Amino acid sequence: MAPQRFREQFDQIQRSMPDVPLAMGPDDSADFIYEKGVVLARDGEEARIVEDTVRTHFAETTGLVADSVRRGGAETNRSGITRIEVGDPGEGDQRGDRAVAGALRALRAVEGRAGHRLVSRNHVVHIAPVNACPGDEPVPAPLDQPPNPAAAEAAYDPDTAVGVLVIDTGLMKDHGSYPLLAHTRGDLQIKETGDDGALEQYVGHGTFIAGLLAAVAPNTDLTVRNTLNDAGAILESEFGDKLFEAVDRDGWPDIISLSAGTPNGRPDGLLGLQAFMEELRTQRTLLVAAAGNNGSATPFWPAAHATLPAWEDSVVSVGALRSDGEFGACFSNHGGWVKVYAPGERLTSSLTGFATPVPYVYRHSTYDSCRYGFTYACTCQYPRHAGQLSEEQQAGGGKPDQVMFEGFAHWSGTSFATPVVAGMIASHMVAHKETDPRAAARQLLTAHAEFAEVRGAHVPALRPPTWRPVPVVALATGT
Structure with a gap:
């Protein structure tokens, strides 16, 4: 089953x-x-x-x-x-x-x-990996394996750094032990481990995102807020106010990286976020938002604002490419409302910091075949593991698999393609002395975007210079 x-x-x-x-x-x-x-x-x-x-x-x-x-x-x-x-x-x-x-x-x-x-x-x-069909759960990565994307050759300069606000689950308490995050500030994850000492589900999500952003764009002033601390989920009626709180604390940043949202079956967004989205239009801030991991063409909000006429300049929606960077990842949402795709499968970043090894018990079991019908060795199937929640649902009585994290992790999702794009826009701003993040996004997508194939369509794609493609294993003919 x-x-x-x-x-x-x-x-x-x-x-x-x-x-x-x-x-x-x-x-x-x-x-x-x-x-x-x-x-x-x-x-x-x-x-x-x-x-x-x-x-x-x-x-x-x-x-x-x-x-x-x-x-x-x-x-x-x-x-x-x-x-x-x-x-x-x-x-x-x-x-x-x-x-x-x-x-x-x-x-x-x-x-x-x-x-x-x-x-x-x-x-x-909810954070995109929690949206009913998570891209996958994190997998430990060797400490001697460099992050992917690797750190760009740029120095942090507080006078020229681009301000980026990450709305997510907060930072792990020892995030500063990772050099790329030494100057990152913000909120800590409120609860990292359960009574058994194992990591709670999806903690480290905000730290992983911050690590990706800092690798692609080292010259950024990164702030991470724990707006989505509880299992990465919040009611729509509360989320708009929480977004306002986040920008009010430090002022509107150059870029907001948001790996959260929900479909709602409608073409006009979330009522509870409308006031925030209207305010965003009047600011210079650019919202870079995850397209979600349902493997669906159904709009995922607020990312889908990217193709609404009033928000075309202020929102960039981001889908995920698989590990070779040539095709869409099996889990990625897609459609005309997704503005750009970036690597989002099996990226490598800091999950827990590097101070103390900590266990993690898998929540979901992998599938026997891709749940979206793809024929490559995707995250639905590999690496194999049994999860606690899957065992509970199936009354299998089996023991879930446990791993140890010592710093780095591999993780997949549009959640992680999003900070890659946010970082590339920030890096473009620094390199070209561009002070307008919305102009930088237009310039980057117009002059530097390449193409990938997603569900038979050729779509704009951004691939960081320091990202290393990983060949995929085909399980049968096709992609």
Whole structure:
């Protein structure tokens, strides 16, 4: 029986949010995760319209009346979002929420008259490897093997360094033992290990990303915030405010590297992030965002803003290439909304720092064949290991595999292609004395982008000069 990654990740995220009942959506499949019994609307008149419409719709249905509205003031809810309770979150199971679905249906006619969206599910936003189909889990790399991409030959100069903000899971406490991260600042991971002394799931994610960025662009002022500390997951209704908090602490940076998001089945983004995205447009900051690891063409937000007319200059969406750099990685999301691809399979960076070896117990089992139908030795299958969550789901009773990390790791995902692109843009800014990150992104994509093949299409690709391609092993004819 194949591992059920979405189910495993759903259960893991639910454990990290014990007080928030969650459901899978949309209601006839499992593409995203959202809060049961709640919808979102903009503060003020639109929230009143949504509440009144839902109340009227459910007037004759016991337990499905919007009986509570929580409105945040300007200081506590900068995103301007109201949570409206539309049902009992304890009703039904985790395969959907008929109260939320009913509320969305009730607003369709009103939204048609208004000409824009009024209501939304409260989605769970997560780091890309946690999105129901993680690229893979980290694998220990030998300490005598250099990082990949290797460190570029450039010195750190605080007077000319490009400011980069990484929104992620925070830094490992001993990250400074890795020379490339010696001047990196920010928040520490709140909890690194469990009661058994083993690394928690996806800790080190922010440190790994910072290491990639510092390798590609050593002349950067890197700040890492632990906005996504709890299993890399946060509710949409909270995420917008957390993004504002992150930029308010140090000012808007040149570049934001964000390896997080969610699909929502819509072409117009996340309601809870709209205020932040509108503010981003007025700044000079460039958002470089991961396209996600669902192996899907469904837009993944906020990365998919990259091809919306209002955000074409302010957002770069990044997909992942496989280890040879010639084709798309099996797990990478794809489609016209992905602006550029970069190496994102089996990259090598610092995971834990180098002070103390620490164990890790695998959560997911590998598959017998690629779950996306690819015919090369992809991360779905190799390296082989048995995972704790997969064993629990299958009631196999087997013992999960454990490894030791001593600093470096191999890891795959659009999460890691993203800082590669962010670093290349920052490096371009330094080399060409370009002070506008958005102009730098345009210049880089216009003059220096090469091409790769992704699902039969030739797409723009950026490959760092210090990145070393790794030949892939074909399991059968094809790619």
